[in-house]
Each structure stands twice: as structure tokens, then as C-alpha cells.
Amino acid sequence: MALEYDVVVLGGGTGGYVAAIRASQLGLKVAVVEKEKMGGTCLHKGCIPSKSLLRSAEVFKQTKEAEQYGVLTENTSLDFTKVQQRKSSIVDQLHKGVEGLMKKGKIDVFEGFGRILGPSIFSPTAGTISVERNDGEENTIIIPKNVLIATGSKPKSLPGLELDGEMVLSSDHALNLDELPKSVVIVGGGVIGIEWASMLNDFGVEVTVLEYMERILPTEDKDISKEVKRLLKKKGIKIVTGAKVLPDTLEKSEQVTIQAEHKGEQKSFVAEKMLVSVGRAPNVDNIGLENTDIIVEKGSINTNKYYQTKESHIYAIGDVIGGMQLAHVASHEGIVAVEHMANEDPLPINYEHISTCIYSNPEVASVGLTEDQAKEQGYDVKVGKFPFQAIGKALVYGEKDGFVKIIADKESEDLLGVHMVGPHVTDMISEAGLAQVLDATPWEVAHTVHPHPTLSEVMGEAALAVEGKQIHG
Numbered sequence: 057m058a059l060e061y062d063v064v065v066l067g068g069g070t071g072g073y074v075a076a077i078r079a080s081q082l083g084l085k086v087a088v089v090e091k092e093k094m095g096g097t098c099l100h101k102g103c104i105p106s107k108s109l110l111r112s113a114e115v116f117k118q119t120k121e122a123e124q125y126g127v128l129t130e131n132t133s134l135d136f137t138k139v140q141q142r143k144s145s146i147v148d149q150l151h152k153g154v155e156g157l158m159k160k161g162k163i164d165v166f167e168g169f170g171r172i173l174g175p176s177i178f179s180p181t182a183g184t185i186s187v188e189r190n191d192g193e194e195n196t197i198i199i200p201k202n203v204l205i206a207t208g209s210k211p212k213s214l215p216g217l218e219l220d221g222e223m224v225l226s227s228d229h230a231l232n233l234d235e236l237p238k239s240v241v242i243v244g245g246g247v248i249g250i251e252w253a254s255m256l257n258d259f260g261v262e263v264t265v266l267e268y269m270e271r272i273l274p275t276e277d278k279d280i281s282k283e284v285k286r287l288l289k290k291k292g293i294k295i296v297t298g299a300k301v302l303p304d305t306l307e308k309s310e311q312v313t314i315q316a317e318h319k320g321e322q323k324s325f326v327a328e329k330m331l332v333s334v335g336r337a338p339n340v341d342n343i344g345l346e347n348t349d350i351i352v353e354k355g356s357i358n359t360n361k362y363y364q365t366k367e368s369h370i371y372a373i374g375d376v377i378g379g380m381q382l383a384h385v386a387s388h389e390g391i392v393a394v395e396h397m398a399n400e401d402p403l404p405i406n407y408e409h410i411s412t413c414i415y416s417n418p419e420v421a422s423v424g425l426t427e428d429q430a431k432e433q434g435y436d437v438k439v440g441k442f443p444f445q446a447i448g449k450a451l452v453y454g455e456k457d458g459f460v461k462i463i464a465d466k467e468s469e470d471l472l473g474v475h476m477v478g479p480h481v482t483d484m485i486s487e488a489g490l491a492q493v494l495d496a497t498p499w500e501v502a503h504t505v506h507p508h509p510t511l512s513e514v515m516g517e518a519a520l521a522v523e524g525k526q527i528h529g
């Protein structure tokens with residue numbers, strides 16, 4: 057017998073489950089189809105487990121350096137099994153929480169692989185969902201009024217550099233290592249590459265990063281990339297930018313060897329493991345898109361600003377539509393999509409107001425335009441920059457590297473972008489995000505009294521610095 061719902065969400069990741077909760081709050085009858093575990097990549101293979109490992113790495117490093125705080129420790133060592141157990145228990149706890157939220161919202165969860173069917177005896181339009189059940193029972197057929205595709209993405213590799221899970225790893229594999237390797241070569245110095253480089257280095261692993269572009273974190277403001285590179289090199293990470301990796305040269309024996317062209321020379325890089333972090337590919341395969349009129353362009357699903365595909369009752373959000381592949385973007389897109397299904401007239405997302413965060417040590421966070429982007433868009437910019445070095449709380453923390461950079465429009469005084477590198481900046485960027493949403497000027501940010509002593513004072517000082525009026529620098 058076919059089941060009927062107002063909306064079926066394909067994929068129970070951060071985008072999908074948040075959308076399901078909002079849909080249920082709006083009084084819709086909701087089902088989620090999930091092939092693995094509710095919580096998806098972010099909870100099981102991404103944000104949460106990687107941040108747990110990053111935190112263990114940070115504590116390990118700080119403990120080894122505790123003497124500078126007047127704390128004497130002896131023979132600090134790492135129990136990586138416990139590090140992994142801690143990670144798993146955090147993930148388990150949050151997983152139970154998501155399952156509880158599904159029950160609370162009376163959202164039915166179907167465990168299996170969902171596929172969109174074309175027009176059939178069940179419905180004259182495409183969108184019926186057939187669930188290939190994980191328990192091997194006969195497929196469940198669901199007839200929804202609306203479908204929300206939230207199937208996420210998977211790690212990409214390079215042709216010839218196949219991920220084997222043993223020596224050539226994706227971040228999925230790396231998260232489940234039983235023990236730390238002595239050395240790692242990381243291909244790709246983007247967000248994942250830099251978070252892993254920082255974490256593994258803090259755990260004591262020898263790290264080399266090979267980045268194709270002329271700078272690491274190429275989507276960040278140039279000054280931020282430069283500072284992160286400087287600080288990571290200071291920690292002992294080897295970073296090679298402008299490196300053209302030659303996948304055909306891959307050799308695997310006791311160690312893994314890869315060659316890369318760099319400054320006209322071919323160089324060899326050897327390590328115990330290789331981590332490939334060259335981006336993530338949207339999960340568009342086998343979900344039945346060929347049974348619909350949905351357009352897939354450059355590997356991701358095309359939608360309008362309410363996330364409707366060419367089939368107006370089938371929506372798509374999150375990594376599967378490309379763009380900013382971030383959990384908080386996916387969940388907000390999901391909310392807009394289901395509110396649109398429920399005729400709630402949601403406000404479309406302004407992607408220039410989305411903050412991005414990188415949880416390396418040092419952390420990076422930014423919102424809005426980089427200086428180059430602002431100039432390319434024709435703005436006459438003024439820039440304020442202020443270092444953590446001059447912030448009392450940063451010295452107290454023992455983390456004085458980094459700065460905040462604010463970019464404003466000379467003509468309108470509008471805040472165009474805020475870029476941060478340094479301690480706890482991922483927890484501080486939302487002030488800049490709110491300032492952007494409220495269309496604040498640096499003057500208004502500077503006139504928000506920032507309590508002393510706090511790290512947030514750096515934001516007030518950087519805003520003053522836009523007019524050259526900073527107090528402590």
C-alpha cells in the first residue's frame with residue numbers, strides 16, 4: 057500500500073532534518089528517508105567528529121605547552137583510542153538527540169535508499185518515492201505532495217588518485233583512523249586540508265600540504281591566507297602552493313609517494329598516508345533524477361531562490377545544489393524551501409550574509425566580500441585591521457596571533473566584509489554577520505561597547521581602524 061505525505065525529505069543530514077522539523081512545525085505531514093544514520097555527513101563524517109578531534113589535538117598541544125602558564129605537567133602523552141572514543145560518544149549523544157527530535161515532531165523516518173519515480177500508476181507527475189529498505193523488506197512506496205532533495209555530497213578525488221581507505225584517504229576515512237600515522241601528505245589546501253593539517257600537526261604528525269593554487273584557502277581574503285600560511289609554517293607544517301600533483305606518479309609500498317610539479321621542477325613527496333581534500337561532489341547519482349525534468353548542471357541540481365527545481369513541487373537544498381557547501385547554509389535553505397511549500401512567503405537567503413568558519417588552529421572566520429572581490433565589484437574601499445597582539449584577553453589566553461580585517465565602502469560607509477584569523481574567531485563572527493544583516497557601518501560597530509577584557513574588543517578596534525581611530529594600535 058502506498059503512503060501519503062505532504063513532504064518527503066530525501067536525506068536526513070543537517071539540511072534535511074532541520075527542514076523536516078520546520079515542516080512539521082508548519083503542520084505538514086512529513087517523512088524523511090535516510091540510507092545511513094540521521095544527522096548525515098555533518099554529524100557522522102564531518103563537522104562534529106572533526107571538531108572533536110581538533111579539540112583533542114588542541115588540548116594535547118596546550119598541555120605540552122602548559123609550563124608557560126605556570127602549570128607543570130610531566131610526560132604528556134596521547135591515548136588516540138580515547139580520543140576516538142570521546143569523538144564517538146559526542147556523535148552518539150547528538151545522534152540520539154536528532155532521533156528524539158524526529159519523534160517529538162512526529163516525523164516518520166524510513167531507513168533505506170530513496171529514489172524518485174517518474175509519472176506512474178501512483179501519480180501522474182514525477183515525485184513518488186520508492187524506498188529500498190535497509191531491512192531487505194519489499195520497497196516502500198510514498199506519494200508526497202512535495203519532495204525535498206537533501207542528499208548532500210561525498211569526497212571527490214583526482215583521476216588516478218583513487219581513495220583506497222588504507223593509504224590514500226578521504227576525510228571520511230581519516231576520521232576513523234585507529235592510530236595516527238607518523239607523516240601525511242595532504243592534497244588540497246582548502247578548508248578540509250587546512251583543518252586536518254592543523255589537527256594532525258597538533259597531534260605530532262609530520263604534515264605536508266600540496267595546494268594547486270598560488271595560495272592556501274584560495275576563497276578567503278588574501279591577507280587571511282597569508283597569515284594562516286605563516287602561522288601553520290611556524291608550527292612546522294610544510295606548505296607547497298602552486299603544486300601540480302601528478303596522479304600517475306602515485307606509488308604505494310610501505311609509504312605513499314607522489315610527485316608534483318612545482319616552479320618548473322618535478323618533486324617527490326613521501327609520507328605514511330595521503331589525505332585527498334580537493335572538494336566534495338553532490339550526491340545526484342541513482343536518486344531517480346532521470347525520471348524527472350530536473351536540471352543538473354556541473355554536477356549539481358539547479359534551483360530557484362526558493363529551492364524549487366524545474367519540477368516545481370520538487371525542491372533541493374544543501375550540498376547537492378552546490379554553492380556554499382556548509383551545514384548552516386543547508387539548514388537555512390531547508391527552512392526557506394519548506395516555508396515556501398507551505399505558502400509562508402519566506403525571505404530568500406542573501407549569501408553575502410553567510411559566515412564561513414574554519415576550525416584550524418588558528419581559526420578563520422569571515423562574512424561578506426574579500427578586499428579583492430569588493431574592488432572587482434567597483435567599490436572604492438577603506439580597510440581597518442587590528443591585531444590580537446594588542447588585545448589584553450588574547451595575551452591572557454596565550455593566543456596573540458592573528459587579526460580582524462574590516463572592509464567598508466568609502467562612499468556609502470557600508471560594511472562590505474569582515475575577515476578574522478585568530479583565537480575563537482568562529483565564535484565571534486556572528487557579530488559581523490548581524491552587522492551585515494542590519495546594514496551597519498563600522499561607526500556603529502565601533503560604538504557598540506565591547507566589554508573589557510574580551511577577545512571581542514578586536515572587532516571594535518578594527519571598526520575604529522577603518523577611520524584610523526583605533527585606540528590601542
Ligand code: NAD
Pocket residue numbers: 214243244245246247248249251266267268269272273274299300301333334335336380381382412413414415
Ligand atoms: P575546498 O574547495 O575548500 O578546497 C579544495 C582545495 O583543493 C582548493 O584549495 C583547491 O584549489 C585544491 N585543489 C583542487 N585540485 C587540486 C589538485 N589537483 N592538487 C592540489 N590541490 C588541488 O574543498 P574541501 O576542503 O575538500 O572541502 C569540501 C567542502 O566542504 C567545502 O565546500 C568546504 O567549505 C566544506 N567544509 C566546510 C567546513 C567548515 O565549514 N569548517 C569543514 C570541512 C568542509
